[in-house]
Amino acid sequence: MGPKRSGASSASSAPLPPLSIDPTAVLSDAISFSGTYPITIGANSVLHPRCKLNSAEGPIVIGSNCIISERTQLIAPDIDGLVLGSYVHVEVNCHIQAARIGDATSIEVGTKLGKGSCIGDNCTLSPQSIILDVDVLPAFTVVYGENQRRMDTSATAVARNETMLAHIDCLKKLLLNKSEKYMR
Amino acid sequence: MSQKSEYIQTETGNKVSRKSLIIGSQNIILGGKTIIQADCCIRGDLRRLVPQGQNAAAVAIAVGRYCFLSKSCLLRPPSKTYRGQFSYYPMKLGDHVFVGEGSVVEAAVIGSYVNIGKNCVIGKFSIIKDCVRIEDGTVIAPNSVIPSFSSVEGHPGIVVEELPETAAEMLELKELYKSI
Amino acid sequence: MSSFPYIHISCPCHEDRPQTLTLDSARPITPLKSPSKHDFNFPLTDPHTPTKRRTLLGGFTPSVSFDSGNINLDLDEEEEELTDEDDDNNNFDPRDPRSAFSLFPIENLLYCEDCHQIRCPRCVQDEIVCWYCPSCLFEVPSSTVKSDGNRCTRNCYLCPVCTALLAVIPVNHSSGHSGTHSDHPTGPFNLFCSHCHWTTSDLTPPIQLEKPTSISAQLSKLTHSSQDSEFIRLKQHYAQQLGNAQEDFTNSPAALTRLMGLYTGLGSGSGGHGGSRKGRGVKKLEMKEVDRPREVGEEQELEIIERMAVEGLESTTTSKQRLAQPHEPRFLSDLTPTAVLLRTKRSKRCRACRHILVKPESKVQTTRFRIRLVALNSIPSLTIKRLDSTINWNNLIPHKTHRFLLTVTNPLFDPISVSLLTPRRTPGTAFASRVTILCPEFEVGASTDVWDDALMSTKPAASSTSGVATPPVAGSFTSFSKDPKMSTVYEQKRNYTSVVIEVVPPEIPDTRETRIRDERLLEIPIYVRVEFEAEVDRDDEEGGGGKPSHSGASGGAVQRERVEYSYWYVIGVGRVGDPVEGVVASEPNTPVRTPVGTPVKAPRTPAAMRTPLRQVRS
Numbered sequence: 001m002g003p004k005r006s007g008a009s010s011a012s013s014a015p016l017p018p019l020s021i022d023p024t025a026v027l028s029d030a031i032s033f034s035g036t037y038p039i040t041i042g043a044n045s046v047l048h049p050r051c052k053l054n055s056a057e058g059p060i061v062i063g064s065n066c067i068i069s070e071r072t073q074l075i076a077p078d079i080d081g082l083v084l085g086s087y088v089h090v091e092v093n094c095h096i097q098a099a100r101i102g103d104a105t106s107i108e109v110g111t112k113l114g115k116g117s118c119i120g121d122n123c124t125l126s127p128q129s130i131i132l133d134v135d136v137l138p139a140f141t142v143v144y145g146e147n148q149r150r151m152d153t154s155a156t157a158v159a160r161n162e163t164m165l166a167h168i169d170c171l172k173k174l175l176l177n178k179s180e181k182y183m184r
Numbered sequence: 185m186s187q188k189s190e191y192i193q194t195e196t197g198n199k200v201s202r203k204s205l206i207i208g209s210q211n212i213i214l215g216g217k218t219i220i221q222a223d224c225c226i227r228g229d230l231r232r233l234v235p236q237g238q239n240a241a242a243v244a245i246a247v248g249r250y251c252f253l254s255k256s257c258l259l260r261p262p263s264k265t266y267r268g269q270f271s272y273y274p275m276k277l278g279d280h281v282f283v284g285e286g287s288v289v290e291a292a293v294i295g296s297y298v299n300i301g302k303n304c305v306i307g308k309f310s311i312i313k314d315c316v317r318i319e320d321g322t323v324i325a326p327n328s329v330i331p332s333f334s335s336v337e338g339h340p341g342i343v344v345e346e347l348p349e350t351a352a353e354m355l356e357l358k359e360l361y362k363s364i
Numbered sequence: 365m366s367s368f369p370y371i372h373i374s375c376p377c378h379e380d381r382p383q384t385l386t387l388d389s390a391r392p393i394t395p396l397k398s399p400s401k402h403d404f405n406f407p408l409t410d411p412h413t414p415t416k417r418r419t420l421l422g423g424f425t426p427s428v429s430f431d432s433g434n435i436n437l438d439l440d441e442e443e444e445e446l447t448d449e450d451d452d453n454n455n456f457d458p459r460d461p462r463s464a465f466s467l468f469p470i471e472n473l474l475y476c477e478d479c480h481q482i483r484c485p486r487c488v489q490d491e492i493v494c495w496y497c498p499s500c501l502f503e504v505p506s507s508t509v510k511s512d513g514n515r516c517t518r519n520c521y522l523c524p525v526c527t528a529l530l531a532v533i534p535v536n537h538s539s540g541h542s543g544t545h546s547d548h549p550t551g552p553f554n555l556f557c558s559h560c561h562w563t564t565s566d567l568t569p570p571i572q573l574e575k576p577t578s579i580s581a582q583l584s585k586l587t588h589s590s591q592d593s594e595f596i597r598l599k600q601h602y603a604q605q606l607g608n609a610q611e612d613f614t615n616s617p618a619a620l621t622r623l624m625g626l627y628t629g630l631g632s633g634s635g636g637h638g639g640s641r642k643g644r645g646v647k648k649l650e651m652k653e654v655d656r657p658r659e660v661g662e663e664q665e666l667e668i669i670e671r672m673a674v675e676g677l678e679s680t681t682t683s684k685q686r687l688a689q690p691h692e693p694r695f696l697s698d699l700t701p702t703a704v705l706l707r708t709k710r711s712k713r714c715r716a717c718r719h720i721l722v723k724p725e726s727k728v729q730t731t732r733f734r735i736r737l738v739a740l741n742s743i744p745s746l747t748i749k750r751l752d753s754t755i756n757w758n759n760l761i762p763h764k765t766h767r768f769l770l771t772v773t774n775p776l777f778d779p780i781s782v783s784l785l786t787p788r789r790t791p792g793t794a795f796a797s798r799v800t801i802l803c804p805e806f807e808v809g810a811s812t813d814v815w816d817d818a819l820m821s822t823k824p825a826a827s828s829t830s831g832v833a834t835p836p837v838a839g840s841f842t843s844f845s846k847d848p849k850m851s852t853v854y855e856q857k858r859n860y861t862s863v864v865i866e867v868v869p870p871e872i873p874d875t876r877e878t879r880i881r882d883e884r885l886l887e888i889p890i891y892v893r894v895e896f897e898a899e900v901d902r903d904d905e906e907g908g909g910g911k912p913s914h915s916g917a918s919g920g921a922v923q924r925e926r927v928e929y930s931y932w933y934v935i936g937v938g939r940v941g942d943p944v945e946g947v948v949a950s951e952p953n954t955p956v957r958t959p960v961g962t963p964v965k966a967p968r969t970p971a972a973m974r975t976p977l978r979q980v981r982s
Contacts, residue, residue: 049207050225070225071258092258092288109288109305126559127288127305127323128339144526144560145339150696154556154563156533166270167263174229174272307558313501314731325528325559331498331707332731340528340559343498349722350471350738352731 017055019182022064026172027179037076042066042086046171055081063088063103065164067171072096077115085121087161098131102139104161122157190222191364199364204253211244215279217361218247223256230261230272244272248279248296250357257283262290262308262326273309280357284320291324295332297355307340315351319344368757368939369748369768372467373739374456374932375484457792458887458934467934473739474721476714480929482739488712488721496728498707499529503728515703519579523557524685524699530555532576535565551575555701568697580703587700591691601654668694711735740775744782744808744894746933747771751864759941760886762871768937770801770890773860774808778896781807782861785891797940798868799888803852811859869940884940893930900925 018038021027025041028049033039035055041047042064050070053060058076063086068074072094076082082096085103090096091111098113102121107113111125114133121139125131129143137143140152191199196216204220206212208228220226231244244261253259263272275289278296283289287304294300294312301320306312308326317335324330325340335345347354457463466484474483495504497516508517521530533556552572554563564571571586573579672680672694679696686692688702712722723735750757751767760766774780784804789796855862865888872884900923 050205070227092260093286110303124561126339127307128303128321142561148526150525150560150562152561153566154554154561155565156556156561163265163270166265170233170263170270170272173233174231313729325526325557327531327558328529329499329501331496331501332729334498340526342527348472348738349474349724349733349736350740353740354471 016182021179021182023179025179026168026175026177027182028175029178029181031182033182035076037081044168046168046175048072048092048175058082060084065161065168066090067164067167069094087164089164089167091127097133104157104164106160122152124152191219197361208244211242213243213246215247215249215251217249218251218253219361219364220253221255221257224253225256225258225260226253227258227260230263232261232273233269233271243274245275245277247277248281250279250361251277251281251283252357252360253283254285254287254302256286258288259283260288260290262292264309278314280352280355282355282357282360290326297352299355315347315355317347317351317355368936370469370936371746371748372458372934372936373470373473373482373743374458374463374934375466375468375473375482375487376931377466377484377487456889456891456932458889459792459885463934470739470743470745474712474714475737475739475742476717476719476721477737477742478717478719479714480927481716482743482931483712483714483721487715489715490710490712493709493711493724493726494728495706495708497704499704501728504706509706514706516706517580517703519577520704521555521579521583521701522704523560523562524689524702525562525696526557526560527688528557528559529704530557530701532556532573532579533563534576535572555579564701566697567700583701589691598654605652671695742775743929743931744775744780744892745773746890746892746935747773748865748935748937755938756941757938760867760869760938762869762940762943764868764944766867766869766937768865768867769854769862770865770935771855771860771862772806772808772892775811775859776896776898777810777812778898779807779810780894780896781805783893783895784863785893786888790886790888793883795870795872795883795940797870797886797888798866800866801890802864802866803854804863806853806856806861806863808861809856809859867937871943872940874942882939886937886940888935888937890933890935891930892933893928895926895928897924898927899923 016033017035019033020038020040022041022043022045024043026046027041028047030049031047032050032052033055034053035057037055037057037059039053039055039059040061042062044064045062045066045068047068048070051068052071052073054073054075056076058079058081060074060076060081061083062068062074063084065086066084066088068090069092071092072090073096074082074084074090075095075097077097077099080099082098082100084090084101085105087104088101088107089105090101090107091109093110094107094112096107096111096113097115098117098119101107101113101119102123104121105119105123105125107119107125108129109127111127111129111131113119113125113131114135116134117131118134118136119125119131120137120141123137123140124142124144126142126144129147131137131143137149142150142152144150190201190203192202193199194214194216196214198214198216198218198220200206200214200220201222201224203222204224204226206220206226206228208231211228211231212226214220226245228244232242234242245259247253247259259275259277261272261275263270273292275291275293277294278298280297281294282299284300284302284304286302287300287306289300289304289306290308290310291306292309292311294306295314295316297315298312298318299316300306300318301322303321304318305323306318307324307328310324310326310328310330312318312324312330313332313334315332316330318324318330318341319335319337321339322337322341323339324336328341330336330341330343333347333351334343335347336342337344458467465486468484472485474488475481476483492506495506495509495514496502497504497518497520499516499520500518502516502518504517519532522528523530532553534550535552535554536550551574553574553576554565554572556563564573567587571583573582573586575582675695680694681689681696681699685696685699686694689699693699709724709726709728710722711720711724713720720735721737722733724730725732725734747770749769749771751769755766755768770784772782772784782805784801786799786801788800789798852863853861854864867886867888869886874884
């Protein structure tokens with residue numbers, strides 16, 4: 001286990017950043033951690049295979065009950081780091097350099113969040129949305145179509161979080177938990 | 185020659201790139217003569233959860249014949265809550281389905297002779313019928329139905345054009361298979 | 365015209381005299397009128413029918429030259445016959461505004477086997493086979509379309525904000541998701557857009573549905589504008605006035621006459637012209653205008669401006685959203701779900717001879733056709749490839765000789781002889797490119813079975829005529845097989861032949877900003893002439909078309925007829941870029957095969973011509 005641990009977990013043989021992983025979190029195989037600042041993963045959060053977390057510029061904090069999908073990159077923009085609230089769902093192929101993502105926010109496939117952008121609570125970013133650097137999205141904003149915005153008044157937040165929990169339960173049954181592998 | 189060695193050929197003529205990522209291969213069916221290019225990802229592990237007791241070997245992704253999955257595309261079964269139970273549901277692709285580079289497919293059913301361009305997002309549980317062309321960069325909203333002989337474009341995608349009667353010939357991928 | 369290269373075919377229907385076209389194409393040229401002495405030769409002109417020739421042809425460029433070493437034997441004769449024609453009117457210029465309407469990719473063209481003519485979407489007539497909803501894929505009977513309009517009357521609604529499909533969700537969400545209990549959520553329900561999260565609760569006043577089915581019925585009651593109710597009031601009134609509410613306005617000729625009477629001011633009780641109408645057997649109609657007609661919908665503009673000032677511009681609709689709705693609402697809160705527009709399955713008829721060219725199966729979900737006569741199966745298709753992969757389609761280098769591979773694929777079961785003609789300089793622009801087809805005359809093998817293909821594939825790639833799967837029938841096309849230039853065919857396989865085409869674009873100033881036309885767009889018109897011999901079914905002489913029956917071959921004497929047709933193809937090669945240093949104007953590396961200064965006129969052949977031959981083989 002010993003020598004294999006660092007080599008298999010990330011593509012490079014570079015040492016892993018300091019990781020603080022909640023015991024209830026699920027980390028799949030082949031997650032790439034890089035950088036030197038600490039990375040914190042909250043309770044009950046799920047990371048799909050092949051997602052990339054880069055803490056070279058600052059720390060990354062992922063709250064509880066989050067889902068980070070495959071091929072998504074979380075990159076801390078600066079020394080203040082990247083903070084994800086709880087119940088955040090980041091879909092595949094996203095490129096995230098935001099400073100903060102609020103609670104219960106859904107970020108759909110292929111979205112790009114510019115450096116230092118700030119996404120409020122309960123936001124929904126439809127596929128392939130683009131948020132510019134240091135842009136601030138107020139709570140309950142929906143980005144749809146060709147980056148148009150509107151306010152979400154659908155009152156679906158409670159149902160959404162329930163679905164998130166059910167989704168995480170489901171993923172826990174389907175994904176192989178390799179989180180010990182990344183533990184120091 | 186270097187091209188040849190990139191692919192592993194199966195008994196049914198599928199050519200799978202060594203650089204592709206296929207998870208849960210026991211839940212994936214490839215119909216034959218399908219090409220899977222490098223960095224392509226197929227999530228067979230996200231299979232349907234059956235109620236306790238049953239342990240049916242569910243098929244998560246079924247792909248027909250002469251399909252072409254371009255570089256870094258992703259096939260991912262769709263998921264939803266149905267009758268209080270959250271689960272992933274199987275995805276089925278017909279024959280002669282082309283998926284362009286970087287596209288993400290979470291459809292329920294894709295028919296035959298379907299061309300999906302580059303960087304498209306096919307939303308959860310969408311149904312794409314036979315003879316459809318999805319232009320580059322299209323985002324198909326979840327639960328959409330795209331009827332036959334349609335060309336789709338936009339965010340979210342809408343039918344912008346009707347394809348001619350020759351659509352099946354135009355979208356056939358036999359020649360493409362031979363070229364690899 | 366988005367991506368290069370593209371190849372379009374000019375449908376002859378773009379000619380300025382459609383009535384003659386109709387006449388000609390409905391009746392194939394009879395053998396009597398075609399001069400038999402030209403049977404094996406290139407030009408086929410008909411001195412008796414000059415107008416016909418003009419209208420049937422796509423038009424010709426006077427400067428068309430035949431870039432081949434093999435100048436046709438009949439050159440003199442041809443020139444003679446053509447001198448009386450007004451050449452200037454016959455230019456085929458792909459940039460001509462008129463041409464734009466006639467150019468289609470081969471995939472979009474149909475082929476009428478009776479007229480022996482391609483048919484573009486403009487020269488076919490559509491007939492609706494069935495109506496269906498593209499979302500739920502249910503067929504809608506045409507009677508329902510007539511009564512309820514061309515939108516889905518089931519549960520298919522689109523989001524008025526972003527056009528995605530709306531889903532029905534319970535307003536009280538937690539009941540539906542809390543796990544084990546309650547399989548069937550109870551109302552009330554919302555329509556919810558999973559793309560932009562718009563719901564029917566966003567409307568003022570909010571709309572909630574009692575049950576998750578028959579949404580149309582529920583919605584029509586709930587989203588009722590004052591305009592709608594006024595329209596219904598008026599409609600009811602006039603229906604009553606007609607006395608016969610059941611009578612269909614559109615279906616009965618009498619009702620139509622009465623309706624016309626209303627418009628011409630004869631309706632409302634003026635007995636002046638009543639007598640004449642009685643004379644025509646129409647019942648006299650007493651019409652009363654509706655009481656107190658109200659003008660609705662013309663809201664006070666001032667009110668709207670005030671509302672805009674209060675709610676802000678963010679609450680107004682975009683033009684797309686507005687136009688998709690009835691009564692064009694100005695505010696987002698007034699947008700109502702739009703029912704999905706129905707789609708149709710249509711059969712297509714030739715406008716000239718009324719024969720059906722396309723007939724889909726009427727079942728909504730099948731993609732099969734009962735009849736499908738597409739050009740792809742009847743006329744050769746062209747493809748173009750780069751010989752040098754460094755060529756950038758979007759940035760062709762001026763003065764450089766670009767070599768492309770032009771491939772002609774034969775869909776027919778008979779081998780064909782192909783002649784390609786192109787103006788040496790691309791027409792219609794002051795900045796003409798030089799175009800040379802290295803081997804403009806060649807044969808293309810028959811589209812035989814895949815079986816034969818497997819047998820043939822054991823042979824090495826053919827570099828000469830001998831490699832053609834089906835060699836030309838002895839005695840015919842001899843001039844071609846003797847032609848030494850056949851060796852310049854680049855590649856010849858079962859049913860396709862590739863030749864090299866050289867293009868030297870000139871230096872072109874960038875005129876995209878200043879002019880309407882894109883001068884840098886390089887389009888090459890190529891006149892493709894095809895000749896072949898087809899077997900004819902004796903019972904059905906016209907039925908041969910592109911697919912002659914092969915069964916008769918064993919029966920000894922097989923009647924064969926010579927078929928020829930020709931079309932203008934336009935190849936969109938690419939865009940000419942800025943000049944590159946070091947590449948300067950010069951003559952192309954390959955010698956020009958036609959002596960400069962001897963332009964050869966293209967022949968004027970009817971687009972389709974069939975000449976019966978004496979039996980040529982047993």
